[in-house]
Amino acid sequence: MKKTLIAHSPDADDIFMYYAIKFGWVDMKDTQFDNIAKDIQTLNEDALNGVYDIVAISFALYPHIKDEYALLRTAVSFGEGYGPKVIKKKGTTLKKNFKVALSGEHTTNAMLFRIKFPHARVTYMNFLEIEQAVLDGQVDAGVLIHESILTYNNELEVEIEMWDIWKELAGDELPLPLGGMAIRRSLPLNKAIEYEATLTKAVQVARDHKDRLSKMLLERDLVRIDAPTLDKYLELYANDDSITLSDIQYKAINKLFEIGYKNGFYDVEVKIENYLIPTEYKELRNS
Secondary structure (H helix, E strand, O other), X not given: OEEEEEEEOOOHHHHXXXXXXXXXXXXXXXXXXXXXXXXXXXXXXXXXXXOOOEEXXXXXXXXXXXXXXXXXXXXXXXXXXXXXXXXXXXXXXXOOOOEEEEOOOOOHHHHHHHHXXXXXXXXXXXXXXXXXXXXXXXXXXXXXXXXXXXXXXXXEEEEEEHHHHXXXXXXXXXXXXXXXXXXXXXXXXXXXXXXXXHHHHHHHHHHHOHHHXXXXXXXXOOOOOOHHHHHHHHHHHOOHHHOOOOHHHHHHHHHHHHHHHHOOOOOOOOOHHHHEOOOHHHHHHOO
16 A cells, blocks of 8 residues: 655644544555654645645645645635734734744744834744744744634734735735645646545544544544633634635635735745645546
């Protein structure tokens, strides 16, 4: 059997969307899946270096890897009225050139933040270290992602929501594109189609059996949060809209790429519909 490694982040939504495969509820003929969990910026860098065949990425990274990777239609995370948060110590006022900790140069939140706050002094660190860095005074503010948006210390307060920055930049009521999955273009096309179908089924099965799967993840200490927080978090980032990209999600991703291009983050403006796996190939091949 061919062994296929899937690289994803250690946050609860990625774990949830993959583990229907890990627990054997979903499989693929002649393929044995394994997984590795790394923080999102490390995964972005791995994608830039072509380390994995299938890898979770920040949507903002994708135009930089479009020639080597196609974007999968499944296992996507968007924000709608919520998302990463810019936090600071309660009662403090941020100066124009405040020092801020971000979770990685190529994350979606980093791009939007840098556009909104061009004078801020940016430092990058692992997302798990950001909250403490603000509490310790190493930085004036930090952008919290993943589960920390629900669990941050009560000595901190929100300066601005990334959702509000997104609305201001996008100028439309579009969901905020945060993360998805990319697959190497050099893989045989029929195999890539199978991978996408299998991963889509895994997310669908996870959603169909959310309570059972969540209980198993908690019992095995595979997530960092308690049951009520996990339930709330999954409804934010691993919900029914994570199963397969919708028309409005395509529009939102294209708007993100347009914003990045206009602000000098990309050399060309990318339309995501041109960089998906052509699933019609399978129908033509079998016709």
